Amino acid sequence: MAKKNEVRYSCYQCGYVSLSPVGRCPKCGEWGSVEQELISSSAQSERARPMSPQKVLGLKPPRRFSSGIGELDRVLGGGMVEGGVVLLGGQPGIGKSTLLLQVCGNLARSGSKVLYVSGEESASQVALRSSRLGADVEGLEIFCHSDVDGALEVLSDHGVLVVDSVQAMKTGEESGWPGTPTQVRAVAQRCIDVAKSRGIPTVLVGHITKEGRIAGPMLLEHMVDTVLLFSGEESSAYRVLRATKNRYGGTDEVGLFQMEGRGLKAVEDPSGLYWNRGDESVPGVAVTVVMEGSRPLVAEVQALAATTVFPYPKRTARGFSLNKLHLLLAVIQKRCGLSTSGLDVYANVAGGLDLRDPGADLALAMALVSSASDRALPSDCCLLGEVGLVGEIRPVGRTPQRLKEAARLGFKTAVVSAREGEELPPDVKVIRVRSLAEAVASVG
Ligand code: TYD
Numbered sequence: 001m002a003k004k005n006e007v008r009y010s011c012y013q014c015g016y017v018s019l020s021p022v023g024r025c026p027k028c029g030e031w032g033s034v035e036q037e038l039i040s041s042s043a044q045s046e047r048a049r050p051m052s053p054q055k056v057l058g059l060k061p062p063r064r065f066s067s068g069i070g071e072l073d074r075v076l077g078g079g080m081v082e083g084g085v086v087l088l089g090g091q092p093g094i095g096k097s098t099l100l101l102q103v104c105g106n107l108a109r110s111g112s113k114v115l116y117v118s119g120e121e122s123a124s125q126v127a128l129r130s131s132r133l134g135a136d137v138e139g140l141e142i143f144c145h146s147d148v149d150g151a152l153e154v155l156s157d158h159g160v161l162v163v164d165s166v167q168a169m170k171t172g173e174e175s176g177w178p179g180t181p182t183q184v185r186a187v188a189q190r191c192i193d194v195a196k197s198r199g200i201p202t203v204l205v206g207h208i209t210k211e212g213r214i215a216g217p218m219l220l221e222h223m224v225d226t227v228l229l230f231s232g233e234e235s236s237a238y239r240v241l242r243a244t245k246n247r248y249g250g251t252d253e254v255g256l257f258q259m260e261g262r263g264l265k266a267v268e269d270p271s272g273l274y275w276n277r278g279d280e281s282v283p284g285v286a287v288t289v290v291m292e293g294s295r296p297l298v299a300e301v302q303a304l305a306a307t308t309v310f311p312y313p314k315r316t317a318r319g320f321s322l323n324k325l326h327l328l329l330a331v332i333q334k335r336c337g338l339s340t341s342g343l344d345v346y347a348n349v350a351g352g353l354d355l356r357d358p359g360a361d362l363a364l365a366m367a368l369v370s371s372a373s374d375r376a377l378p379s380d381c382c383l384l385g386e387v388g389l390v391g392e393i394r395p396v397g398r399t400p401q402r403l404k405e406a407a408r409l410g411f412k413t414a415v416v417s418a419r420e421g422e423e424l425p426p427d428v429k430v431i432r433v434r435s436l437a438e439a440v441a442s443v444g
């Protein structure tokens, strides 16, 4: 049996545990990240409680409900879940508090009692922001204090709990300052215990480190049901919400928001974000339709191939991997007879989109061919296909859905794999190709 108040030292960066104090973590090399923790014997006493198994037959799945924000529901896999705990991470100023106050306002307006706990802002600050967001409604209660025990005490028949942020709160069950690994873990555990035992959906806000990880013990992400990351470029009003872990749904959906004067709004036409609508054809530009979860998005790929005087040409890729760029250049050289060995090649995906969908390969390859040969592709043509090592074009998933989106935005032709199914929507003229060389011959 563990002795009462035994101590150990653990690293909040990588979770390394040591029995003696160390200045630098031997596992991840970080200085000053190993902190003392008290191990109480409560874990032992909890284990001693008799537990009995439950029959799965007749157990009801947890109830789902809408947060009132469609883009958030989409990323959560269809809405918030009774007793589900979400950790929302993101850089300061990205809009975490704004998003959650909007959620609280929506839920309160639909009749729920909601508790928004803020350890970072005063009641008047939260009130000011609520009125700006139109969230100042009857059912919304705020608790502006860093004492999480006090916050959980006032929790009664609330429908949702928001804790902003887990690093700013403190529990009397552990020693240490707010934000230390022991405190962060204990605060999160207290909230999770309450959420699970009373079935209250809970959102914990987490700050992130320079590397983009949620600050605090590694364990934090394992403790919660869902981890969401809110990101965006500083200079832009657009924000992207993604799930990196989701026990109640997939992690492939994205939520797209725009920060406006009165809070976050869903982006009306997301395809416009990643595509410079223009009638002029420019060499080096190719358009594709990628799937971001269940949503088709038109994406524009840009390439620039320019002669270099240096023996080692430069290659850069933004929005997809450098390996893919090298591979496509090799396929172009071998299968289309177009050498790029004396050219610097820069390739970029417009709007900062991260291309994960292999269906974008054909557009990437055609953008490269177009720039290297200085011949523009037709501006009303989109390209869908995965490029294989021998230059073959493979079919992509959900082609009809992608073609419908292309047609909606005014594209007239689409180049697809010859192996695509027979039944494609008649909305655009379809050109079927077996190889990259055939694609170049038909539109290049
Ligand atoms: P905030 O939600 O406080 O970010 P976080 O909680 O992630 O730190 O977002 C703050 C930024 O958003 C701030 O720079 C002001 C801006 N903002 C708007 O542009 N419109 C609004 O309606 C609100 C409330 C904030």
Ligand code: MG
Pocket (backbone or CB within 6 Å): 096, 097, 098, 120, 164
């Ligand atoms: Mg905040």
